[in-house]
Amino acid sequence: MRIEKFITRHRIIDLLSTDLKGALTELLDGSVERFSDLNRDTLLKGLLQRENTMTTYLGLGVALPHVRVKMRRRYVLAIGRSQGGIRYDGLKENERIHLIIMLIADETARDYLQVLAALARLVKEPEFVNSLIEAPELDVFYERLVTGLGGIAARPAQLQQNRINRLMFREAERVARGCGCAAIMVFGDAFVGGIEAGRWFGATKTILVTRNPGDAAEERKGFAEILQVRSFSNQRLAQLRSAVLVALTRGLIGFNDRLCCVGGMAGSNQFDTVVVVDVEREFKTLLTGQADLLPADVKPEVLERVLAVATDLAVEGREGRPVGGLFVVGDTARVEKLIKPLVLNPFFGYKEEDRNILSPFMDETIKEFSSIDGAFIIRGDGVVESAGSLIQAADYDHALPSGLGSRHAAAAAISVATDCISIVISSSTAQVTLFRRGVMLPLTEKRVSVS
Secondary structure, eight states, X not given: OOGGGGOOGGGEEEOOOSBHHHHHHHHHHHHSTTOTTOOHHHHHHHHHHHHHHSOOEEETTEEOOEEEEOOSXXXXXXXXXXXXXXXXXXXXXXXXXXXXXXXXXXXXOTTHHHHHHHHHHHTOXXXXXXXXXXXXXXXHHHHHHHHHTTGGGGSOOOOOOOHHHHHHHHHHHHHHHHHTOSEEEEEGGGSSSOOOHHHHHTTSOEEEEESSOOTTHHHHHOOSEEEEOOOSSSSTTTTHHHHHHHXXXXXXXXXXXXXXXXEOSTTSSOOOEEEEEXXXXXXXXXXXXXXXXXXXXXOHHHHHHHHHHHXXXXXXXXXXXXXXXXXXXXXXXXXXXXXXXXXXXTTTTSOGGGGBTTSTTHHHHHHHHTTSXXXXXXXXXXXXXXXXXEEOOOOOSOOOOTTOOHHHHHHHHHHHHSSOXXXXXXXXXXXXXXXXXXXXXXXXXXXXXXO
């Protein structure tokens, strides 16, 4: 998704208003006046109605108001900056909005949630947000924004070209060729800056694994794909299993492939590890003779988002305390016959797009409701059907390892009774575990506590 093609310089303005309604009016005046099929008052009403239903504040002084209407173009994107700050209900007394990214989308745009998510990822880095707010003039703001949309490509490459790194890259390519590896998987969080794969691996297919990829960075850095996988720890290759799982569900690699993985300690600016992974052996027990790791109705990006939210909860906990959780994804019609509500469903009555886990505004909602006992039930297209659901599926044939409790037992049982994937966060060890057909796959190591 190339977000920068929707951004034009004349739709970036300095705001004079000190309240949200006035700021949105300014943005609409400067962005829709040339479009005869768009009505400013109708758009303003729609934007404010959504704001009353669910906040679009992302944190760090950034809001992302959005609305869908029938129009002749896919998207209209306008950005306003307020250096003095805009008042917003629900924020702390001293907190203000300094950036408003307004998105108007055609009601038939299929990648609407992906565009929202890409914009939200862009403004999660405090340094980048501050660089926009503090830009001396709007031309500089625009340049920094477009550069930032390049993500990793925009950051200065800090790959230390020392003797060990050169040796590791050279030997990794030799190992990959000698072992018949389908790709080299590079764990980029070992480096503070970007990595230019094309310089080091020649024609070998390369896949970058990182916490914070930028939009379209793969086109400029020589990587075939970039996978966003949250690191659970600073250990070498901590993202390995999750990265291979995501690559499998996306169809980037096959079950019969081998991968050459290159990594090092996070932030060390030094590669020191080369590992060859046989995908079939790594996931053999999980497949149990089947080739469909992903249920038929589950989109790969939905599973990725669930894994990301689960890992965030495992890493961060909630309000300083460890939390457990259970997510059941896919085959919802059958799953719903095997559950009952423990509490009133907090997602009942909301539009499907507002409760889709692909929406960036759902992250905090999911995390907030993680304190409720029971499972999140999520459709294969990402729509969250319910929270606080008690699973009543029985499974008498699977013996789980000692130390696992009722949450893991329920996850295993529902994955046997239906064609779903279940993901568990352990409240005691913060371990994230995936279940498919009753078989468990730990995706992260155990921890004693969440910091």
